Amino acid sequence: MIVAVASGKGGTGKTTLASNLAWSLREKEKVQILDCDVDEPNLHLFLHPVFEGKETVNIKIPSVDESRCDYCGKCADICQYGAITVIGNHVLVFPELCHGCGGCALLCPQKAILEIDKPVGEVETGSVNELAFVQGRMAVGEVMAPTIIQAVKQKINSRGTTIIDAPPGTSCPAVAACTGVDYCILVTEPTPFGLHDLKLAVEMLDKLEVPRGVVVNRWTGVDQIGLEAYCEEKEIPILLRIPFDRRIAQAYAQGRLLVEVLPEWRPRLLKLWDVVEWGLMK
Amino acid sequence: MATPIIEIMGRCRMGAYEMKELVIISGKGGTGKTSIVGSFAALAEDAILADCDVDASDLHLLLQPVIKDRHDFLGMKKALIAQALCTQCGICESNCRFDAIQGFRVDPFSCEGCGVCYHLCPQQAIQMVDNVCGQWFSAVTPYGPLIYARLGIGEENSGKLVAEVKKQTKELAQSLSKELIIIDGPPGIGCPVIATIAGVDLVLVITEPTVAGLHDLVRVLQLANHFQVPAAVCINKWDLDEEKSEEIEAYCREQKVEVIGRIPFDRRMTEAIIQGIPPVKYGSGGAMEAIQRVWQKVQNHLQA
Structure with missing residues (x-):
């Protein structure tokens, strides 16, 4: 089973939930956890895995053999990203704009374009106390987050349970992380920002046809913004409410796991997991 | 003849007119960026506002804009x-x-x-x-004009839509001869962030004293440095973990990046958001006073 932990809004507690859930479950079953927030991967700060492997994620960018090039300009015509241009007897390639589609190399009439690897990030694999750990990390200044997320998801072991820590938002990186998962836990907070962005995330999951449940973080005991009414109307179960608690905030600040600092949270998370599994049972 | 001289003088003034762009980003989400931008919007007397978080824009929830006109945005075919x-x-x-x-x-x-x-x-x-992949809006708020956008769910081209928001904001600022643009940026370090910070006068990074806050701050400062944009840092909720705050300050000293603000944890920040009011308009003292001091320093930085 593959479960993504996502949220429209950043900073709602995705990483807290994903790390503590995986940590609690690992004693029961075979679990792996994937950090797909490749812009800002934070899961390792809480789980401290030992990394054993590292792979570079590359895209293919053009390299022009000017001895064969007749400067016809076809490559520049077909490139939709403005990543290659011909000025007089020069071909200029802008690697940071290239999406690696391969069109220029395929369609060059002179076969003057080769493709070379350009690193855009890396995927690291490791483990911590029986918990398998995979993370993607985009290189600073790069933009191909979905490619790196897909490389991380290649590491999914279909025989066990996989928990994915997804990036925030609802655009291509979030979609890349949540595509093909069995269930998605949406973490939100009871503020207008949290609710607004939760609605966007639900819209995304509607399009991806992924079943979902909600976890409310920093719960204050009163719903001032209509979060519960929204969930009821959309028939989304509220799986858990995590109260606003300075001890939880402090554990997070120091990179400590909630279930280690406040062990009473472990059974609550395991119960949440039961509810998710039960909800998926046919 | 007199008229052409006036015209030339007019042009000279246009030439000397200098517009500044301030961007507020955070790397990590949830550090309080939008609450602070909303407060800056209320404190700035004559600015144009833009929300470049086109994926999950929230600034409009604080500024209560009335949309003047909306435009479809065409992404890649x-x-x-x-x-x-x-x-x-x-x-x-x-x-x-x-x-x-x-x-x-x-x-x-x-x-x-x-x-x-x-x-x-x-x-x-x-x-x-x-492919219509989003919309951008031009709106009126009590604190000035606001340009913001909404990328369609699951769409690409967030960077292009950000560039469009910035272009529209700049044009509006020029046509109204406004001297300051305040931009709320997206989380992360990817294409929308790169498009947001490109060519601006100051990037203010809002961080928080947590391991994740520091980790993400490091990457955001690397990004600003990579694109050679001046940066300064503000620590929000700094008293939640003073040791971590000190660690962040030490890192910034080492990187020669100035920490221009320390905002204490203040529950009224959340209360203000729930009411849909920029925090500085909601109360005084505590975090609100700290935000006003940060705003002073930001202005000094922009004028330097």
Whole structure:
């Protein structure tokens, strides 16, 4: 089973939930956890895995053999990203704009374009106390987050349970992380920002046809913004409410796991997991 | 003749007119960026406001804008296979680097609009069709004009839409002769962030005293440095973990990046958001006073 932990809004507690859930479950079953927030991967700060492997994620960018090039300009015509241009007897390639589609190399009439690897990030694999750990990390200044997320998801072991820590938002990186998962836990907070962005995330999951449940973080005991009414109307179960608690905030600040600092949270998370599994049972 | 001289003087003034762009980003989400931008908007007397978090824009929830006009935003075209012409040869599928074609249909979520399939199809069964991938809005708020946008769910081109928001904001600022643009930025360090910070006068990074806050701050400062944009740091909720705050300050000293603000944890920040009011308009003292001091320093930085 593959479960993504996502949220429209950043900073709602995705990483807290994903790390503590995986940590609690690992004693029961075979679990792996994937950090797909490749812009800002934070899961390792809480789980401290030992990394054993590292792979570079590359895209293919053009390299022009000017001895064969007749400067016809076809490559520049077909490139939709403005990543290659011909000025007089020069071909200029802008690697940071290239999406690696391969069109220029395929369609060059002179076969003057080769493709070379350009690193855009890396995927690291490791483990911590029986918990398998995979993370993607985009290189600073790069933009191909979905490619790196897909490389991380290649590491999914279909025989066990996989928990994915997804990036925030609802655009291509979030979609890349949540595509093909069995269930998605949406973490939100009871503020207008949290609710607004939760609605966007639900819209995304509607399009991806992924079943979902909600976890409310920093719960204050009163719903001032209509979060519960929204969930009821959309028939989304509220799986858990995590109260606003300075001890939880402090554990997070120091990179400590909630279930280690406040062990009473472990059974609550395991119960949440039961509810998710039960909800998926046919 | 007098008229041309006045015209020339007018032009000279135009030339001397200097517009500043301030961007507020955070790397990590949830550090309080939008609450602080909303407060700056209320404190700035004569600024144009923009929200470049086109994926999950929230600033409008604080500023209560009235939309003046809305515009469709066209992203990259997407491939579409005409089933009547398709002979199911599979050339498109095997050459698509984005795995966007399966069963002779294009998955619009995965299609990056490169057009390789369109060029290669022997039957010319593939068209590239326009794709409205979002909207941008021009709006009026009590604190000044606001340009913001909404990217369609699951769409690409967030960077392009950000560039459009910035372009529209700049044009508006020029036409109104406004001297300051305040921009709320997106989380992360990817394409929308790069498009947001490109060419601005100051990037203010809002961080928080947590391990994740520091980790993400490091990457955001690397990004600002990579694109040679001046940066300063503000620590929000700094008293939640004073040791971590000190660690952040030490890192900034080492990087020669100035920490221009320390905002204490204040529950009224959340209360203000729940009421839909910029925090500085909601109360005084505590975090609100700290935000006003940060605003003073930001202005000094911009004038330097």
